[in-house]
Amino acid sequence: MRILLSLLVLLAAAAPGVHAACTAQSAAERPHLVELYTAEGCSSCPPAEKWLSTLRDSANYIGLEFHVDYWDDLGWRDPYADARYTERQRALAKRETRDNVYTPQIAVDGRVWKNWPKAPPPDVAAKESPVLNVAVERGDEIRVKVSGAAVPDSYRVFVALSENGLTSAVRAGENRGKQLDHDNVVRAFAGPLKLPQAEASLKPPAGIDLVKSSVVAFVQDGNSGDIVQALRVPLAQCAP
Numbered sequence: 001m002r003i004l005l006s007l008l009v010l011l012a013a014a015a016p017g018v019h020a021a022c023t024a025q026s027a028a029e030r031p032h033l034v035e036l037y038t039a040e041g042c043s044s045c046p047p048a049e050k051w052l053s054t055l056r057d058s059a060n061y062i063g064l065e066f067h068v069d070y071w072d073d074l075g076w077r078d079p080y081a082d083a084r085y086t087e088r089q090r091a092l093a094k095r096e097t098r099d100n101v102y103t104p105q106i107a108v109d110g111r112v113w114k115n116w117p118k119a120p121p122p123d124v125a126a127k128e129s130p131v132l133n134v135a136v137e138r139g140d141e142i143r144v145k146v147s148g149a150a151v152p153d154s155y156r157v158f159v160a161l162s163e164n165g166l167t168s169a170v171r172a173g174e175n176r177g178k179q180l181d182h183d184n185v186v187r188a189f190a191g192p193l194k195l196p197q198a199e200a201s202l203k204p205p206a207g208i209d210l211v212k213s214s215v216v217a218f219v220q221d222g223n224s225g226d227i228v229q230a231l232r233v234p235l236a237q238c239a240p
Contacts (some may be wrong), residue, residue, distance in 0.1 A: 021145070022238030026132040026231045032124065033218050033230040034063045036184075037089045037105040040078040041071035043174035048104035051117060053183040056164060062216055062232050063184040064160055068103065076173030080166070080185050095225045109227040110220060125226035130155065130195075132229050134217050138210065138240045142188070142202040146217050148195045154223045158191030159200045160216045163208055187213070192222065210235045 036052045038045040055063040066085035067078050093101045096112040106113045111122040130148040137143040144159050166182040187208055190200035204210065218230040 021135040021137045039071035041076040041173040110225040156192035161188040
């Protein structure tokens with residue numbers, strides 16, 4: 001009986017943690033968001049992806065690898081491509097490059113970085129970064145709650161589910177016969193969402209390794225396109 005009672009006490013003590021959300025708050029020195037627009041059908045993209053992988057564990061930069069879908073009809077269908085990521089790149093190009101869309105294309109805090117990494121990165125916006133609070137709950141869907149106090153009406157928050165350690169054996173197209181390794185790949189995406197309070201549910205794709213995944217929340221000025229805050233929450237530190 002004592003053993004049974006002890007077991008029940010332990011289960012009761014552990015139960016609240018099962019459904020507890022994982023929370024994080026933005027730091028005083030915000031990291032910079034680096035977006036890479038890429039495709040597995042693009043032969044010039046692997047070097048850019050390899051470079052982005054060097055930022056994987058950086059405290060100063062958060063990388064997101066967006067796979068676009070306009071390469072899919074050119075010999076190889078990218079398993080990570082999504083039309084929404086193409087739309088996001090076109091919006092970037094409309095602001096920054098006179099609608100010139102290409103891969104690989106890199107942006108830092110919403111501004112295109114040409115001739116990376118040789119040329120200096122673009123100047124980032126001199127805007128105050130709002131304090132961002134994020135709560136993540138793992139389950140069949142990844143539920144994310146974001147709050148940010150005293151933000152301008154033009155600010156919107158986006159939420160991404162990214163995954164590291166992905167590998168593809170490409171059998172057609174410009175990269176035929178190559179093994180491509182990816183980090184920071186966007187597997188699910190939500191936004192724009194209005195602050196100061198926002199919620200999103202991200203559906204993890206089949207086969208995703210959540211231990212190698214993160215939730216990334218970032219705030220973008222809808223008027224200028226500037227990224228003014230970003231926060232990454234590794235799911236490995238969040239109880240399922």
